[in-house]
Amino acid sequence: MNIHLNTIEAFLEALVRELEVPDHRYEQAEKSYSSLGEWLHRPESTVRLYDPQVYCQGSFRLGTAIRPHTEAEEYDVDSIVELRLLSKRTKTQEELKAMLGDEIKAYHKARAMVKPVREGNRCWVLDYADGAQFHMDVVPAVPNPDQQRSLLVARMLDTRWASTAISITDRREPNYRELSENWPRSNPKGYSDWFASRQSVVFERRKREILESMRKQSVQASVEDLPDFKVKTPLQSAIMILKRHRDNMFATQLVLRPISIIITTLAAHSYENQDTISGALFAILDRMDQFIVHDGRKYIIANPTDPFENFADKWEKEPQKAEAFFGWLRRARADFYAAAQAGKFQEMANALNPGMGYALSMRAIDRLTGGSRLLRAATGASATAAGTTGAPSFANADRRPTKPQGYA
Incomplete structure:
Protein backbone atom coordinates (compact mmCIF):
# COMPACT_ATOMS: atom_id res chain seq x y z
CA MET A 1 0.00 0.00 0.00
CA ARG A 17 -17.34 1.78 -3.15
CA GLU A 18 -19.06 0.69 0.04
CA LEU A 19 -22.22 2.63 -0.82
CA GLU A 20 -22.49 1.48 -4.44
CA VAL A 21 -25.38 -0.70 -5.50
CA PRO A 22 -23.96 -3.99 -6.86
CA ASP A 23 -24.20 -4.44 -10.62
CA HIS A 24 -26.48 -7.44 -10.23
CA ARG A 25 -29.07 -5.26 -8.47
CA TYR A 26 -29.20 -2.90 -11.47
CA GLU A 27 -29.43 -5.90 -13.78
CA GLN A 28 -32.16 -7.39 -11.59
CA ALA A 29 -34.16 -4.16 -11.75
CA GLU A 30 -33.78 -3.95 -15.54
CA LYS A 31 -35.03 -7.53 -15.91
CA SER A 32 -38.06 -6.64 -13.82
CA TYR A 33 -38.91 -3.66 -16.06
CA SER A 34 -38.45 -5.76 -19.17
CA SER A 35 -40.54 -8.62 -17.79
CA LEU A 36 -43.43 -6.31 -16.88
CA GLY A 37 -43.19 -4.59 -20.26
CA GLU A 38 -43.39 -7.92 -22.08
CA TRP A 39 -46.42 -8.87 -20.00
CA LEU A 40 -48.23 -5.64 -20.85
CA HIS A 41 -47.53 -6.26 -24.56
CA ARG A 42 -48.71 -9.89 -24.62
CA PRO A 43 -51.65 -10.65 -26.98
CA GLU A 44 -54.18 -10.94 -24.12
CA SER A 45 -53.18 -7.66 -22.49
CA THR A 46 -56.01 -5.17 -21.95
CA VAL A 47 -53.58 -2.24 -22.27
CA ARG A 48 -51.55 -3.43 -25.24
CA LEU A 49 -53.49 -1.21 -27.69
CA TYR A 50 -52.27 1.85 -25.75
CA ASP A 51 -48.57 1.00 -26.40
CA PRO A 52 -47.36 0.76 -22.77
CA GLN A 53 -43.73 1.66 -22.09
CA VAL A 54 -42.10 0.67 -18.80
CA TYR A 55 -39.07 2.63 -17.65
CA CYS A 56 -37.13 3.52 -14.55
CA GLN A 57 -37.21 6.80 -12.64
CA GLY A 58 -35.54 8.11 -9.49
CA SER A 59 -32.13 7.24 -8.08
CA PHE A 60 -31.72 4.02 -10.08
CA ARG A 61 -32.16 5.97 -13.31
CA LEU A 62 -29.80 8.74 -12.14
CA GLY A 63 -27.11 6.37 -10.83
CA THR A 64 -27.32 7.82 -7.31
CA ALA A 65 -28.91 4.87 -5.50
CA ILE A 66 -27.12 3.65 -2.37
CA ARG A 67 -27.09 0.35 -0.55
CA PRO A 68 -29.53 -0.05 2.34
CA HIS A 69 -27.98 0.05 5.80
CA THR A 70 -28.61 -3.67 6.29
CA GLU A 71 -29.55 -6.75 4.27
CA ALA A 72 -32.95 -6.64 5.97
CA GLU A 73 -33.82 -3.36 4.19
CA GLU A 74 -35.05 -3.19 0.61
CA TYR A 75 -34.17 -1.18 -2.46
CA ASP A 76 -37.02 1.06 -3.57
CA VAL A 77 -37.13 0.82 -7.37
CA ASP A 78 -39.39 3.42 -8.98
CA SER A 79 -40.88 2.85 -12.41
CA ILE A 80 -43.35 4.41 -14.81
CA VAL A 81 -45.82 2.67 -17.11
CA GLU A 82 -46.59 5.25 -19.76
CA LEU A 83 -49.53 4.37 -22.01
CA ARG A 84 -48.33 6.34 -25.02
CA LEU A 85 -51.53 6.07 -27.07
CA LEU A 86 -53.91 7.00 -24.25
CA SER A 87 -55.25 10.48 -23.56
CA LYS A 88 -56.60 12.22 -20.46
CA ARG A 89 -59.67 12.99 -22.53
CA THR A 90 -60.77 9.34 -22.56
CA LYS A 91 -59.95 8.06 -19.07
CA THR A 92 -60.09 9.39 -15.54
CA GLN A 93 -57.09 8.93 -13.25
CA GLU A 94 -59.06 6.33 -11.33
CA GLU A 95 -59.93 4.39 -14.50
CA LEU A 96 -56.34 4.39 -15.72
CA LYS A 97 -55.00 3.24 -12.39
CA ALA A 98 -57.61 0.49 -12.04
CA MET A 99 -57.00 -0.74 -15.60
CA LEU A 100 -53.26 -0.99 -15.06
CA GLY A 101 -53.85 -2.45 -11.60
CA ASP A 102 -55.76 -5.36 -13.10
CA GLU A 103 -52.82 -6.16 -15.36
CA ILE A 104 -50.31 -5.89 -12.53
CA LYS A 105 -52.38 -8.23 -10.36
CA ALA A 106 -52.58 -10.70 -13.26
CA TYR A 107 -48.80 -10.43 -13.71
CA HIS A 108 -48.34 -11.01 -9.97
CA LYS A 109 -50.45 -14.16 -10.16
CA ALA A 110 -48.80 -15.49 -13.33
CA ARG A 111 -45.34 -15.07 -11.79
CA ALA A 112 -46.47 -16.81 -8.57
CA MET A 113 -45.35 -13.85 -6.46
CA VAL A 114 -46.17 -14.45 -2.80
CA LYS A 115 -46.47 -10.99 -1.26
CA PRO A 116 -49.72 -9.25 -2.25
CA VAL A 117 -49.88 -6.30 -4.61
CA ARG A 118 -50.20 -3.05 -2.66
CA GLU A 119 -51.79 0.22 -3.73
CA GLY A 120 -50.09 3.53 -3.04
CA ASN A 121 -51.48 7.01 -3.61
CA ARG A 122 -49.82 7.27 -7.02
CA CYS A 123 -48.71 3.75 -7.76
CA TRP A 124 -49.05 -0.01 -7.48
CA VAL A 125 -46.35 -1.77 -5.47
CA LEU A 126 -44.89 -5.14 -6.42
CA ASP A 127 -43.02 -6.79 -3.54
CA TYR A 128 -40.52 -9.34 -4.77
CA ALA A 129 -39.27 -12.39 -2.87
CA ASP A 130 -37.14 -11.79 0.22
CA GLY A 131 -33.95 -12.77 -1.58
CA ALA A 132 -34.51 -10.13 -4.26
CA GLN A 133 -34.32 -7.39 -1.60
CA PHE A 134 -36.38 -4.86 -3.52
CA HIS A 135 -39.89 -3.72 -4.31
CA MET A 136 -41.03 -1.85 -7.40
CA ASP A 137 -43.39 1.12 -7.37
CA VAL A 138 -45.30 1.22 -10.67
CA VAL A 139 -46.80 4.63 -11.52
CA PRO A 140 -49.44 4.80 -14.31
CA ALA A 141 -48.95 7.69 -16.73
CA VAL A 142 -50.00 9.19 -20.07
CA PRO A 143 -48.05 11.59 -22.34
CA ASN A 144 -48.38 15.31 -21.62
CA PRO A 145 -45.91 17.18 -23.88
CA ASP A 146 -48.40 19.53 -25.56
CA GLN A 147 -50.00 20.85 -22.40
CA GLN A 148 -46.62 21.21 -20.71
CA ARG A 149 -45.17 23.10 -23.67
CA SER A 150 -48.18 25.44 -23.75
CA LEU A 151 -47.80 26.21 -20.05
CA LEU A 152 -44.10 26.99 -20.46
CA VAL A 153 -44.53 29.06 -23.62
CA ALA A 154 -47.24 31.15 -21.93
CA ARG A 155 -44.72 32.07 -19.22
CA MET A 156 -41.80 32.39 -21.66
CA LEU A 157 -39.94 29.59 -19.89
CA ASP A 158 -37.55 26.94 -21.18
CA THR A 159 -39.37 24.27 -23.25
CA ARG A 160 -36.42 22.02 -24.12
CA TRP A 161 -37.51 19.22 -21.74
CA ALA A 162 -41.23 19.32 -22.54
CA SER A 163 -41.26 16.53 -25.15
CA THR A 164 -41.01 13.84 -22.45
CA ALA A 165 -43.52 15.34 -20.00
CA ILE A 166 -46.17 13.01 -18.60
CA SER A 167 -49.30 13.14 -16.45
CA ILE A 168 -49.63 10.68 -13.56
CA THR A 169 -52.36 9.43 -11.25
CA ASP A 170 -52.84 10.40 -7.61
CA ARG A 171 -55.89 9.30 -5.63
CA ARG A 172 -55.50 12.30 -3.31
CA GLU A 173 -56.41 14.69 -6.15
CA PRO A 174 -59.96 16.16 -5.97
CA ASN A 175 -60.59 15.34 -9.65
CA TYR A 176 -59.29 11.77 -9.39
CA ARG A 177 -62.65 10.31 -10.44
CA GLU A 178 -63.48 12.95 -13.06
CA LEU A 179 -62.53 13.44 -16.70
CA SER A 180 -60.12 16.35 -16.55
CA GLU A 181 -57.03 17.76 -18.22
CA ASN A 182 -55.71 18.76 -14.81
CA TRP A 183 -53.65 15.76 -13.67
CA PRO A 184 -50.46 15.79 -11.60
CA ARG A 185 -47.47 16.43 -13.85
CA SER A 186 -44.10 14.69 -13.95
CA ASN A 187 -41.13 14.31 -16.28
CA PRO A 188 -38.62 11.68 -15.08
CA LYS A 189 -37.05 11.33 -18.53
CA GLY A 190 -36.63 15.09 -18.81
CA TYR A 191 -35.14 15.34 -15.34
CA SER A 192 -32.76 12.49 -16.14
CA ASP A 193 -31.70 14.27 -19.35
CA TRP A 194 -31.16 17.52 -17.43
CA PHE A 195 -29.11 15.70 -14.78
CA ALA A 196 -27.04 14.02 -17.50
CA SER A 197 -26.38 17.42 -19.07
CA ARG A 198 -24.85 18.63 -15.80
CA GLN A 199 -22.20 15.89 -15.88
CA SER A 200 -21.97 14.99 -19.58
CA VAL A 201 -18.37 16.12 -20.10
CA VAL A 202 -16.98 14.01 -17.25
CA PHE A 203 -19.37 11.12 -17.89
CA GLU A 204 -18.35 10.71 -21.53
CA ARG A 205 -14.66 10.97 -20.67
CA ARG A 206 -14.95 8.33 -17.95
CA LYS A 207 -16.91 6.03 -20.23
CA ARG A 208 -14.17 6.26 -22.86
CA GLU A 209 -11.52 5.59 -20.21
CA ILE A 210 -13.36 2.45 -19.05
CA LEU A 211 -13.69 1.18 -22.60
CA GLU A 212 -10.00 1.84 -23.27
CA SER A 213 -9.07 -0.03 -20.09
CA MET A 214 -11.24 -2.96 -21.19
CA ARG A 215 -9.59 -3.04 -24.60
CA LYS A 216 -6.14 -3.11 -23.01
CA GLN A 217 -7.31 -6.23 -21.21
CA SER A 218 -8.37 -7.69 -24.59
CA VAL A 219 -12.07 -7.20 -23.81
CA GLN A 220 -13.80 -5.93 -26.94
CA ALA A 221 -16.70 -3.61 -26.12
CA SER A 222 -18.46 -0.67 -27.72
CA VAL A 223 -20.11 2.35 -26.13
CA GLU A 224 -23.46 0.60 -26.53
CA ASP A 225 -22.15 -2.47 -24.68
CA LEU A 226 -21.31 -0.52 -21.53
CA PRO A 227 -24.39 0.22 -19.38
CA ASP A 228 -24.52 3.69 -17.89
CA PHE A 229 -24.69 2.28 -14.35
CA LYS A 230 -21.11 1.04 -14.75
CA VAL A 231 -19.87 4.64 -15.08
CA GLY A 387 -7.90 17.73 -5.87
CA THR A 388 -9.27 20.37 -3.51
CA THR A 389 -7.92 23.90 -3.72
CA GLY A 390 -6.44 24.17 -0.28
CA ALA A 391 -8.59 23.59 2.76
CA PRO A 392 -12.29 23.91 1.95
CA SER A 393 -14.11 26.82 3.50
CA PHE A 394 -17.80 27.63 3.53
CA ALA A 395 -19.46 31.00 3.85
CA ASN A 396 -21.70 31.39 6.89
CA ALA A 397 -23.94 34.12 5.49
CA ASP A 398 -27.62 33.37 4.95
CA ARG A 399 -27.68 33.53 1.17
CA ARG A 400 -31.07 33.93 -0.46
CA PRO A 401 -30.49 34.43 -4.20
CA THR A 402 -33.33 35.56 -6.41
CA LYS A 403 -32.78 33.61 -9.61
CA PRO A 404 -36.08 33.21 -11.48
CA GLN A 405 -37.85 29.89 -11.65
CA GLY A 406 -36.81 27.79 -14.60
CA TYR A 407 -33.09 28.45 -14.38
CA ALA A 408 -30.91 25.86 -16.09
Missing part, protein backbone atom coordinates in the same frame (compact mmCIF):
# COMPACT_ATOMS: atom_id res chain seq x y z
CA ASN A 2 1.39 3.39 -1.02
CA ILE A 3 1.00 5.83 1.85
CA HIS A 4 0.43 8.76 -0.54
CA LEU A 5 -3.05 7.33 -1.23
CA ASN A 6 -4.00 8.27 2.31
CA THR A 7 -5.91 11.41 1.28
CA ILE A 8 -9.46 12.63 1.65
CA GLU A 9 -10.01 11.68 -2.00
CA ALA A 10 -8.96 8.10 -1.42
CA PHE A 11 -11.16 7.90 1.65
CA LEU A 12 -14.19 9.30 -0.20
CA GLU A 13 -13.60 6.87 -3.06
CA ALA A 14 -13.61 4.01 -0.57
CA LEU A 15 -16.85 5.28 0.99
CA VAL A 16 -18.49 5.32 -2.43
CA LYS A 232 -19.73 6.67 -11.88
CA THR A 233 -19.04 10.42 -11.95
CA PRO A 234 -17.90 12.65 -9.07
CA LEU A 235 -21.36 14.26 -9.06
CA GLN A 236 -23.10 10.93 -8.58
CA SER A 237 -20.57 9.88 -5.95
CA ALA A 238 -20.93 13.13 -3.99
CA ILE A 239 -24.73 12.79 -3.98
CA MET A 240 -24.47 9.21 -2.71
CA ILE A 241 -22.25 10.34 0.17
CA LEU A 242 -24.53 13.24 1.05
CA LYS A 243 -27.62 11.01 1.00
CA ARG A 244 -26.07 8.58 3.48
CA HIS A 245 -24.95 11.46 5.70
CA ARG A 246 -28.53 12.80 5.58
CA ASP A 247 -29.96 9.36 6.38
CA ASN A 248 -27.83 8.99 9.48
CA MET A 249 -28.50 12.51 10.76
CA PHE A 250 -32.27 12.00 10.51
CA ALA A 251 -32.43 8.31 11.42
CA THR A 252 -34.81 9.08 14.29
CA GLN A 253 -36.55 12.05 12.63
CA LEU A 254 -37.63 10.70 9.26
CA VAL A 255 -40.39 13.26 8.89
CA LEU A 256 -37.78 16.05 8.84
CA ARG A 257 -35.31 14.31 6.54
CA PRO A 258 -34.52 16.45 3.45
CA ILE A 259 -35.87 14.63 0.40
CA SER A 260 -33.42 13.18 -2.10
CA ILE A 261 -34.71 15.19 -5.07
CA ILE A 262 -33.76 18.42 -3.27
CA ILE A 263 -30.23 17.23 -2.52
CA THR A 264 -29.84 15.87 -6.05
CA THR A 265 -31.13 19.02 -7.76
CA LEU A 266 -29.04 21.44 -5.71
CA ALA A 267 -25.95 19.24 -6.11
CA ALA A 268 -26.36 19.08 -9.89
CA HIS A 269 -26.78 22.85 -10.10
CA SER A 270 -23.60 23.29 -8.02
CA TYR A 271 -21.42 20.82 -9.92
CA GLU A 272 -18.90 22.29 -12.36
CA ASN A 273 -17.33 19.21 -13.93
CA GLN A 274 -14.84 18.60 -11.13
CA ASP A 275 -12.77 15.47 -11.82
CA THR A 276 -12.54 14.30 -8.22
CA ILE A 277 -15.13 13.35 -5.62
CA SER A 278 -13.57 15.72 -3.10
CA GLY A 279 -13.61 18.59 -5.58
CA ALA A 280 -17.25 17.93 -6.42
CA LEU A 281 -18.30 17.40 -2.80
CA PHE A 282 -16.79 20.60 -1.46
CA ALA A 283 -18.07 22.66 -4.40
CA ILE A 284 -21.57 21.29 -3.78
CA LEU A 285 -21.43 21.90 -0.03
CA ASP A 286 -20.21 25.44 -0.63
CA ARG A 287 -22.70 26.38 -3.35
CA MET A 288 -25.88 24.34 -2.98
CA ASP A 289 -27.81 26.88 -0.90
CA GLN A 290 -27.16 29.52 -3.58
CA PHE A 291 -29.70 27.73 -5.77
CA ILE A 292 -32.51 28.05 -3.25
CA VAL A 293 -34.75 30.99 -4.09
CA HIS A 294 -36.57 32.96 -1.41
CA ASP A 295 -39.28 35.26 -2.77
CA GLY A 296 -39.86 37.04 0.52
CA ARG A 297 -42.55 34.61 1.58
CA LYS A 298 -41.42 31.08 0.75
CA TYR A 299 -38.46 29.01 -0.38
CA ILE A 300 -38.42 27.76 -3.97
CA ILE A 301 -36.35 24.90 -5.36
CA ALA A 302 -37.76 24.65 -8.86
CA ASN A 303 -37.87 21.44 -10.85
CA PRO A 304 -35.45 22.28 -13.69
CA THR A 305 -37.75 20.56 -16.21
CA ASP A 306 -41.02 21.94 -14.80
CA PRO A 307 -40.49 25.28 -13.04
CA PHE A 308 -44.13 25.23 -11.89
CA GLU A 309 -43.16 22.43 -9.50
CA ASN A 310 -41.47 23.50 -6.27
CA PHE A 311 -39.55 20.68 -4.60
CA ALA A 312 -39.57 22.74 -1.38
CA ASP A 313 -43.34 23.28 -1.41
CA LYS A 314 -43.77 21.69 2.03
CA TRP A 315 -41.32 24.10 3.63
CA GLU A 316 -43.87 26.93 3.67
CA LYS A 317 -46.43 25.11 5.85
CA GLU A 318 -43.76 23.14 7.70
CA PRO A 319 -40.91 25.61 8.33
CA GLN A 320 -39.17 23.00 10.48
CA LYS A 321 -38.33 21.16 7.25
CA ALA A 322 -36.43 24.20 5.97
CA GLU A 323 -34.66 24.51 9.32
CA ALA A 324 -33.78 20.81 9.14
CA PHE A 325 -32.26 21.20 5.67
CA PHE A 326 -30.09 24.17 6.61
CA GLY A 327 -29.11 22.46 9.87
CA TRP A 328 -28.07 19.37 7.92
CA LEU A 329 -26.05 21.47 5.47
CA ARG A 330 -24.16 23.17 8.33
CA ARG A 331 -23.45 19.79 9.89
CA ALA A 332 -22.28 18.27 6.59
CA ARG A 333 -19.95 21.21 5.98
CA ALA A 334 -18.45 20.84 9.45
CA ASP A 335 -18.03 17.06 9.22
CA PHE A 336 -16.40 16.98 5.79
CA TYR A 337 -14.25 20.01 6.55
CA ALA A 338 -12.92 18.18 9.62
CA ALA A 339 -12.26 15.07 7.52
CA ALA A 340 -10.41 17.12 4.91
CA GLN A 341 -8.06 18.46 7.59
CA ALA A 342 -7.16 14.98 8.83
CA GLY A 343 -3.87 13.40 7.82
CA LYS A 344 -4.63 9.84 8.83
CA PHE A 345 -7.28 7.35 7.84
CA GLN A 346 -8.43 6.90 11.42
CA GLU A 347 -8.75 10.66 11.92
CA MET A 348 -10.87 10.92 8.77
CA ALA A 349 -13.09 8.12 10.02
CA ASN A 350 -13.39 9.74 13.44
CA ALA A 351 -14.52 12.99 11.83
CA LEU A 352 -17.15 11.24 9.70
CA ASN A 353 -18.30 8.43 12.01
CA PRO A 354 -21.29 10.38 13.39
CA GLY A 355 -22.46 11.40 9.92
CA MET A 356 -21.55 8.41 7.78
CA GLY A 357 -21.77 5.67 10.39
CA TYR A 358 -19.03 3.83 12.24
CA ALA A 359 -19.42 0.54 10.34
CA LEU A 360 -19.28 2.24 6.92
CA SER A 361 -16.23 4.30 7.84
CA MET A 362 -14.40 1.24 9.16
CA ARG A 363 -15.20 -0.77 6.02
CA ALA A 364 -13.84 2.09 3.93
CA ILE A 365 -10.60 2.09 5.93
CA ASP A 366 -10.27 -1.69 5.64
CA ARG A 367 -10.79 -1.40 1.88
CA LEU A 368 -7.87 1.04 1.70
CA THR A 369 -5.51 -0.66 4.12
CA GLY A 370 -6.40 -4.32 3.81
CA GLY A 371 -7.14 -4.25 7.54
CA SER A 372 -3.63 -3.13 8.49
CA ARG A 373 -3.59 -1.16 11.75
CA LEU A 374 -0.24 0.39 10.84
CA LEU A 375 -1.55 1.81 7.57
CA ARG A 376 -4.77 2.91 9.26
CA ALA A 377 -2.77 5.14 11.57
CA ALA A 378 -0.21 6.26 8.96
CA THR A 379 0.05 9.89 7.95
CA GLY A 380 -0.87 10.64 4.33
CA ALA A 381 -0.80 13.50 1.86
CA SER A 382 -2.80 16.67 2.38
CA ALA A 383 -6.28 17.27 1.07
CA THR A 384 -4.78 19.57 -1.56
CA ALA A 385 -3.26 16.55 -3.27
CA ALA A 386 -6.71 15.04 -3.54
